[in-house]
Amino acid sequence: MTNPKKLTIALAGNANVGKSVIFNHLTGLHQHIGNWPGKTVERAEGTLHFKGYEIDVIDLPGIYSLSTFSMEELISREYIVSEKPDLVVNVVDASLLERCLFFTVQLMELETPMIVALNQVDIASRKGIKIDHEKLSEMLGVPVVPTVATKGKGIYELLEAAVSAIEDGKAKPHEIRYGKEVEEKIESLSKMISGVGFRYPARWTAIKLLEGDRDVEADVLRLAPEVVSRARELAQEIERLHGHSCFTVMASERYNIASCIAREVQVVTPSAKLAIEDRLHNLTTHKVLGYVVMLGVMTSLFYAVFVFGDYTSTLLSYLLQSLEPAFEAVLGHGELKEIIFGGVFESIFAGIAIALPYLVPFYFMLYALEDSGYLSRVAFLMDSAMHKIGLHGKAFIPMILSYGCNVPACLACRIMETERERILATFVVTLIPCAARSVIILGLVGRFIGVEVALAIYALDLVVVLLLGRIAFKVMPGEPTGLIMEMHEYRMPHIKTVASQTWFRVTEYAKMALPLIVFSGLLIKSIEVLGLLRAISSAMSPVTTAWLGLPPEAGISLVFGVLRKELALVMLASLLGTSNFGSVLTPLQMIVFTIVMLFYVPCVATIAALVKELGWKKAALITVFEVIFAVLLGGAVLRALSFLGLR
Amino acid sequence: MDAELPLTSLREGESGVVTSIKPRGRGRYGGVGLGLQRRLLDMGLTPGTKVVVVKSSPFGGPLEVQVRGSRLAIGRGVAERIYVKVER
Numbered sequence: 001m002t003n004p005k006k007l008t009i010a011l012a013g014n015a016n017v018g019k020s021v022i023f024n025h026l027t028g029l030h031q032h033i034g035n036w037p038g039k040t041v042e043r044a045e046g047t048l049h050f051k052g053y054e055i056d057v058i059d060l061p062g063i064y065s066l067s068t069f070s071m072e073e074l075i076s077r078e079y080i081v082s083e084k085p086d087l088v089v090n091v092v093d094a095s096l097l098e099r100c101l102f103f104t105v106q107l108m109e110l111e112t113p114m115i116v117a118l119n120q121v122d123i124a125s126r127k128g129i130k131i132d133h134e135k136l137s138e139m140l141g142v143p144v145v146p147t148v149a150t151k152g153k154g155i156y157e158l159l160e161a162a163v164s165a166i167e168d169g170k171a172k173p174h175e176i177r178y179g180k181e182v183e184e185k186i187e188s189l190s191k192m193i194s195g196v197g198f199r200y201p202a203r204w205t206a207i208k209l210l211e212g213d214r215d216v217e218a219d220v221l222r223l224a225p226e227v228v229s230r231a232r233e234l235a236q237e238i239e240r241l242h243g244h245s246c247f248t249v250m251a252s253e254r255y256n257i258a259s260c261i262a263r264e265v266q267v268v269t270p271s272a273k274l275a276i277e278d279r280l281h282n283l284t285t286h287k288v289l290g291y292v293v294m295l296g297v298m299t300s301l302f303y304a305v306f307v308f309g310d311y312t313s314t315l316l317s318y319l320l321q322s323l324e325p326a327f328e329a330v331l332g333h334g335e336l337k338e339i340i341f342g343g344v345f346e347s348i349f350a351g352i353a354i355a356l357p358y359l360v361p362f363y364f365m366l367y368a369l370e371d372s373g374y375l376s377r378v379a380f381l382m383d384s385a386m387h388k389i390g391l392h393g394k395a396f397i398p399m400i401l402s403y404g405c406n407v408p409a410c411l412a413c414r415i416m417e418t419e420r421e422r423i424l425a426t427f428v429v430t431l432i433p434c435a436a437r438s439v440i441i442l443g444l445v446g447r448f449i450g451v452e453v454a455l456a457i458y459a460l461d462l463v464v465v466l467l468l469g470r471i472a473f474k475v476m477p478g479e480p481t482g483l484i485m486e487m488h489e490y491r492m493p494h495i496k497t498v499a500s501q502t503w504f505r506v507t508e509y510a511k512m513a514l515p516l517i518v519f520s521g522l523l524i525k526s527i528e529v530l531g532l533l534r535a536i537s538s539a540m541s542p543v544t545t546a547w548l549g550l551p552p553e554a555g556i557s558l559v560f561g562v563l564r565k566e567l568a569l570v571m572l573a574s575l576l577g578t579s580n581f582g583s584v585l586t587p588l589q590m591i592v593f594t595i596v597m598l599f600y601v602p603c604v605a606t607i608a609a610l611v612k613e614l615g616w617k618k619a620a621l622i623t624v625f626e627v628i629f630a631v632l633l634g635g636a637v638l639r640a641l642s643f644l645g646l647r
Numbered sequence: 648m649d650a651e652l653p654l655t656s657l658r659e660g661e662s663g664v665v666t667s668i669k670p671r672g673r674g675r676y677g678g679v680g681l682g683l684q685r686r687l688l689d690m691g692l693t694p695g696t697k698v699v700v701v702k703s704s705p706f707g708g709p710l711e712v713q714v715r716g717s718r719l720a721i722g723r724g725v726a727e728r729i730y731v732k733v734e735r
Contacts, residue, residue: 065689098715099691251688287705380720384708392722482722483709484686
């Protein structure tokens with residue numbers, strides 16, 4: 001340690017064990033969420049002060065293993081080995097002890113100083129599980145602190161135990177020993193490895209080599225190729241002996257160890273059951289009623305968001321209008337005022353007044369649903385439908401988000417396990433009408449032609465999503481992955497954790513989208529003030545007028561829609577000189593305009609999100625494809641409908 | 648009865664003991680790569696483990712299974728590759 005007053009603690013454990021609740025208790029609002037360098041995996045970090053120490057807390061991603069199946073696992077393992085935190089706090093779900101100990105055993109193998117937070121002991125005892133935490137501590141060789149994170153119980157004790165474990169060096173876990181045949185091979189390998197001087201613990205490296213871990217193999221191959229070939233021989237021996245692949249044997253043995261420990265320390269009363277939770281689970285995954293409930297939940301979610309959003313949005317808009325005279329007093333009525341007020345401030349306000357009132361409640365409710373366990377049931381219900389477009393049930397969650405705003409939906413596609421699925425999901429998500437596009441569908445087509453036509457456009461969108469999704473799924477190389485997901489017990493969402501997740505998500509959105517919104521507003525205003533609109537519209541006319549049959553003004557608002565879709569209608573009104581679109585546009589023109597608006601790239605903020613998640617090349621590919629597709633589809637719809645006699 | 652069957656052939660409420668996970672299937676609902684095989688092991692589906700099929704959704708939907716005290720959703724394509732010895 002360079003500075004004795006500074007400590008680093010990492011939280012590690014399975015998903016849904018209450019890790020983030022503990023993290024929130026420890027760090028409060030002194031946290032920031034970013035990404036691991038160069039990765040799209042979230043990194044949550046926070047600080048706290050305790051007994052004269054400044055403690056840095058890192059919340060590692062929720063994982064089930066320390067292999068290299070996913071980026072999250074690789075990052076966690078690299079972090080523990082390379083950054084060497086002073087202590088790892090392994091959060092364990094007391095009601096799922098055996099499964100959680102499987103991960104604990106792997107942490108112990110990494111030989112990192114650690115303690116265990118035995119969380120959710122309340123749920124465990126309701127399930128009839130009693131755990132002797134002192135005995136568990138004795139068996140693992142590290143302190144074990146029982147906690148009920150959602151009620152704040154045991155958090156202080158956990159922190160105390162963490163600090164004293166670091167001070168006294170009490171956090172050295174016991175060595176985990178495998179069955180005789182495997183153990184012999186681990187030992188002979190680790191003897192070879194300890195001579196090489198490798199950055200990972202020798203025994204752990206031996207285990208990983210036997211498991212055929214590609215990452216470790218590649219590392220060792222550079223230093224000592226003979227170790228790798230020896231490991232492969234030994235692995236084959238094990239395979240011959242047991243009739244299973246070596247990593248299956250190792251995982252089985254590890255689970256045996258975990259289940260031995262679990263059996264030693266826990267007493268289970270089998271009669272106890274979580275009656276209400278079970279009934280709720282059965283209802284929400286029922287093959288008929290489950291969908292009814294889902295429809296109800298989603299409808300009320302959107303209804304609540306739109307009612308709340310509409311109200312606050314109107315309120316904020318009034319506030320903006322009341323500020324205008326003040327600007328006129330300072331800047332006069334000239335072009336300067338137009339650019340500064342109309343360009344910059346109106347943009348900031350539009351960003352705040354349009355996005356935030358909808359985004360905040362949307363995120364809040366969605367996180368509450370996720371924390372309660374409901375979203376995993378929705379993923380379960382939607383799995384079969386999502387397979388039609390080569391995705392599995394989990395992809396439905398970003399799709400719901402997408403109806404609110406495409407930007408957070410793109411970011412949410414991180415929950416997909418493989419790169420291929422991430423790309424597919426992100427692509428599909430950008431085709432879904434966000435709130436801003438819903439404003440156009442409802443405000444133009446819905447209002448001036450009829451609600452049934454607006455609904456038809458939503459239906460068309462779903463058809464396109466299915467078709468394009470299916471084509472993308474067929475075109476993209478690689479095999480589809482199936483669903484493997486835990487459905488944890490229903491529980492009351494922890495409001496503080498949900499609120500802080502909402503807060504960080506909204507700030508992430510603001511950081512990304514607001515600068516772009518302001519820049520776009522400024523650009524549009526400047527072009528307007530400089531009188532360049534006509535020139536642009538005539539340059540665009542081959543596409544907008546000739547192919548799509550729109551008035552030139554509509555073309556302009558199409559072009560700038562990429563910058564600000566929510567303002568496209570307002571802009572169209574000011575360009576046409578009226579907001580009574582029925583008098584200047586034919587129904588056919590409205591439909592074509594809306595369809596093009598709907599499908600070509602969502603907006604600059606979404607493009608930025610695409611770049612962030614998928615990189616430049618794929619973002620550009622999706623963008624260009626969607627523009628061409630939208631224009632082609634718009635022209636085709638125009639011709640088809642006018643052939644049918646619509647004007 | 649101790650025939651080896653894919654998990655998908657179990658009815659709701661039936662249970663079995665995992666015998667093996669066969670990788671690289673290309674079923675209608677997506678197969679199991681090496682990575683997913685490891686993932687299943689990590690979730691506790693090691694050979695010899697008891698699995699209870701709680702729910703089996705219609706129309707190619709996923710299965711809900713009980714493994715080592717936890718509740719897992721497993722896509723049909725994945726479940727087709729998990730072989731069990733049926734306990735009846």
